[in-house]
Amino acid sequence: VQSESIEPLHVAIIMDGNGRWATRRGLPRVAGHRAGVSAVRRVIEHAPDLGISALTLYAFSSDNWKRPAQEISGIFSLMRAYLRLETDRLKRNSVRLQVIGRRDRLPQLLLREIERTEHETAAVKRLRVRIAVDYSSRDAIAIAAGSAFSGFSAVPEPSLNVARRMLNQALTNDAGEVDLLIRTGGEKRLSDFLLWESAYAELFFTDCMWPDFGTTNLTEALEEFRRRQRRFGGVPADTTRAEQRAIGGAH
Ligand code: FPP
DSSP states (O other), rough: OOOTSSSEEEEEEEEOOOOOOOHHTOHHHHHHHHHHHHHHHHHHHTTGTTTTTEEEEEEGGGGGGGHHHHHHHHHHHHHHHHHHHHHHHHHHEEEEEESSSSOOOHHHHHHHHHHHHHHTTTOOEEEEEEEEEEOHHHHHHHHHHHHHHHHGGSSSSHHHHHHHHHHHHHHHTTSSOEEEEOOOSOOOTTTTTSTTTTTEEEEEEEOGGGGOOOOHHHHHHHHHHHSSOOOTTTTTTOOOOOHHHHHOOOO
């Protein structure tokens, strides 16, 4: 299916369904998150072979603070263990890992593992993986707008295009806009994930619970993506580059 000529893709995933997966098996919710980490490992491992160059995974939303403290600390422990144990494998597979979202509310020990892993994998880039933790797209846009507008004093005639370019740069931090956004677990909503970056993303929803998600599911999503015709608001022949999309005004 894939060939060298296929444009490298940025795929974003809302990894939903861990809790239900566990509950159906009579297991505590955190067991679902543990199985979810295995799915993360599988997807990262196979993504480059499927033509994916960037992967953004929604691991913990700013609204997830509403969950029981025990579940939250369970998720953070799993992340910390993943980062600690996986760095060598990430480096071997040339994966650059970064975390997006707020950092000021994360536990110190997790923060330290995040910073260490980001530092140790900074030089490699066959695949760029961004994990969204304490993430809210609206907050990210508000923060980016704050810095963009303070930079505006240097711009004689602030225009919408300049604003769009600055925000795009701040929000995508070079990972590019989202091409394909996948949500597992059966719900069909965006839940404050990558709202700006997914302006022209193709959406793929599946009933598969995240812990069951594997290479076959990812391949299926990509095959459907490649069958779709992306027009970016133009006519079929008029597919513009991602960068132009950000400043364009297509519908
Ligand atoms: C959504 O399922 C999943 C989460 C809120 C947490 C996802 C976290 C992981 C997969 C672990 C992250 C670790 C790394 C290394 C990235 P849910 O709990 O909302 O499921 P439900 O809708 O069935 O209740």
